[in-house]
Amino acid sequence: MxxxxxxxxxxxxxxxxxxxxxxxxxxxxxxxxxxxxxxxxxxxxxxxxxxxxxxxxxxxxxxxxxxxxxxxxxxxxxxxxxxxxxxxxxxxxxxxxxxxxxxxxxxxxxxxxxxxxxxxxxxxxxxxxxxxCNYNYAEHATLIRCLCLEGKLGAGLLLRVKMMQKGFLPDVFTHNHLINGLCKVGLMEKADWLIRDMIELGPSPNRTTYNIFIKGYCLVNNIEKALYLFSTMGNVGIQPNRVTCNTLVHALCKKGLLKEANKLLEEILNDDDEKNLQDLVTSTIFMDGYFKNGSIIRGLSLWDEMLQKGTKVDVVAYNVLIHGLCLSREINLAHGYACQMLKKGLLPDVFTYNTLINALCKEGKINDAIYIFRVMSKMGIMPDQISYKIMIQGSCFNGDVPKARKLLLCMLDNSMVPKPLIWNLIIDCYGRCGDLKRAFCYRDLMLAFGVLPNVYTYNALIHAQVKSGNIYHAYSLKEDMQSKGLYPDVVTYNLLIGAACNLGHLHFALHLHDEMLQRGYEPDMITYTELIRGHCIRGNMNEAEEIFAKMQKCGFLNDHVPVQILFNKYCKLEEPVMAFNLYQEWLTTKHYGRLLHPLQTHCGGGFEAFSCIYVTLEELARRKGANMIS
Known part of the structure; x- marks a missing residue:
């Protein structure tokens, strides 16, 4: 026994x-x-x-x-x-x-x-x-595939190793699941190691393995490596198919390489397929590439060619067509194709409606966007988070806060908890309107629904407090922000520094600037401009000139606002020589000597700014009785 x-x-x-x-x-x-x-x-x-x-x-x-x-x-x-x-x-x-x-x-x-x-x-x-043994092999292989679908790649790879230690080698189908999971998360080195292991120990990679690997390199924007893999497929006796073709063509079209994509298409497909060179998927990819590169005529001609060949277009092809027309601001034509889509018995999906709503909101046609939004619900297509986001964002940009608030409440009624971005839009919109009470009310409602505020939420609230002149309340929000485990960014410090400078609290503004540097943030043009403004308000022209020189060293001379602040201060101090020297130094700067020439600066405010400078200098010269401008 x-x-x-x-x-x-x-x-x-x-x-x-x-x-x-x-x-x-x-x-x-x-x-x-x-x-x-x-x-x-x-x-x-x-x-x-x-x-x-x-x-x-x-x-x-x-x-x-x-x-x-x-x-x-x-x-x-x-x-x-x-x-x-x-x-x-x-x-x-x-x-x-x-x-x-x-x-x-x-x-x-x-x-x-x-x-x-x-x-x-x-x-x-x-x-x-x-x-x-047979039962355990099938059970373990199925478990590996399930782990890959759930994103638990580490557990799947460990189970594969244990199976191999017991003398059982997973099949190529199971290995393809592992490679697909690794490629989706961008672990291309791990996927490459696994394929080399397959070549050495088995099972041998098949065409699906190569297609997955090529798609993975396309996802990480490494088209060169994907093309190299395509060139090596023939060496191992594997012929590419339509999936290989469409993957590479889509990657090339995303980069705008449409000619290269056409050449590759002809190389992949056999002579027998020349009559039907492009299937629906391939034609849709090319049409999308033409529209995104601004070739609306070629895109429409390809669409007409598809219809003449009798290709059965689907909802995806119509969506690409409508989206391309909306990118070219051909909204009426896009709406016409949406109606044609309905006549052919194809029901538009949520992507179709979102594309039309987004185009109308960008054009400022909020009422038309609301009409499409209502038609969408009547057709049985429930709006998603993107639909509400587009509508709320469009309403806020057009200053229609009540409409944005109704849309937000409609989301909550439909058991859809908005993401922080949508809450931030409402809070920022109320803050810009000066309604602090409602801004904080929606912040509290946001917390009640379990959505945690982020840095942008606090920046919107700080901006609202700064706009109302409550610098101390704005600073307390920064402290509360840090207590919640959030760190202020450059925008937060710029808002507080600008508010302190406008109120004349230069010492507090410099303290915030030092704190900003200690946290590892690099000041931008707005930071330097606000500090120049603060020094000019206090009459510290030497310090303002030093900051302006520092801006020149850092390359922050893409805006005329700092120069105008210094120039206006010198004019108030009746220092025309200093004002003219500043103006002359600015003109002789290589960057601005090209950008702000009177013949080249009829847009963006540059020409108008310099016209005011000339008029002001002539007025000062007239006062001093000196002819300073030749």
Whole structure:
């Protein structure tokens, strides 16, 4: 019994267990009796009991035989009572040999029975192990695929290693799931290692493996590596198919390489496919590429070509067409194709409506966008988060805060909790309107629905406080922001520095600037402009000039506002020479000498700014009686 357990035998039936226990007891009894008989046989000492009386060997043999028969039973052993009977004359000198013969016979019979039992159990074990191995292989392979779909790639790779350690190699279908999961998250080095492992150990990669790997490189914008993989497919005897073609063509079109995409298409497809060179997917990809590159005519001509060939266009093709027309601001034409789509029995999806709504909002046609939004709901297409975001954003940009608020409440009624971006739009819109009460009210409502404010939320609230002149409340919001584990950004510091400078609190503005540098943020043009404004308000012209020189070193001269601030301050101080020198230095700057020439600066405010500067300088020169401008 102990031998079976040590060998890892499977569970035995109760009858087997009982039989093994019986055999163990029998063998123990045989060993004990044999040892006693041998001792009596070879040691010629009289048998003496406790009282010193001797008893005969015949009594020992008789009692031992009876005990043996009781332990074994007549079913599983020889009839030992024939040998133990007094009628067999065990007392004579032939008796020991007869006993040994009986013991040998019983022991041999028991060992033969054990051998037969072990062989039968081993055969059963082999069959059970084969079934279990097949079951475990299928179960583990399925589990690896499920883990990959859930994004648990580490667990899937670990299970693959354990399977291989047990001598089971997952099939290529399971390996493709692992490679696809790695490519989706951008772990291309891991995917490359896995494919090399497949080539070395098996199973060999197939066409699907290469298609997944090529798509992964296209997703990480490494089109060169994807093309190299495509060129090596023929070396291993794998022919590319339509999926390979469409993946590479889509990647090239995204980069604007439409000519290269056409050449690649002709290279991949065989001569037999020349009549039907492009299928629906390929034509849709090319049409999308033409529209995104601004070639609206080529895009429409490709659409007409598809219809002439009798290609059955689907909703995706119409969506690409409508989106391309909206990018080209051909909204009326896009709306016409949407109506044509309905006439052909194709129901627009949420992407179709979102495209039209977004184009109308960008054009400022909020009422038309609301009409499309209502038609969308009546057609049974429920608006999603993107639909509401577009509508709320368009309403806020056009200053229609009540409409944006109604849309937000409609989302909440439909059990759609908005993302922080939508909340921030409403809060910022109320803050710009000066309605601090409603801005903080929606911040509290945001928290009530379990949406945590982010840096942009606090920046919107700080901007609202700054606009109302509450610099201390704005600073307390920054402190509250830090207590929530959020760190202020450059926009936060610029808002506070600008508010402090406007109120004349230059020391506080400089303190915020130092704190900004300590946190590792680099000041931008707005930071320097606000500090220049603060120094000019306090009359610290030397410090303002130093900051302006620092801006020049950093390359922040893309705006005329800092120059206008300094110029206006010098004019108020009646320092025309300093004002003219500043103006002349600005003009001689390489960047602005090209950008702000009167013949080139009719847009963006540059020409108007310099016209004012000329007029102001002439007025100052007239006052001083000096002709400063040639």
């Amino acid at each position: 102990a031998h079976f357990i040590a060998c890892g035998e499977p569970s035995l039936l109760p009858t087997h267990i009982a039989f093994l226990r019986y055999v163990n007891r029998t063998l123990d009894s045989l060993k004990h009796d044999a040892a006693q008989i041998l001792a009596n046989f070879f040691c010629f000492q009289p048998n003496i009991d406790r009282n010193g009386r001797s008893f005969c060997e015949e009594d020992i043999l008789s009692s031992s035989a009876k005990d043996l028969m009781t332990a074994m039973g007549s079913e599983c052993c020889l009839e030992a009572q024939d040998w133990s009977s007094r009628e067999k004359n065990f007392g004579d000198k032939e008796c020991p040999q007869a006993v040994f013969n009986a013991l040998d016979t019983m022991l041999k019979d028991s060992l033969d029975r054990l051998k037969m039992m072990r062989e039968s159990i081993s055969l059963a074990k082999i069959g059970l192990q084969g079934y279990t």
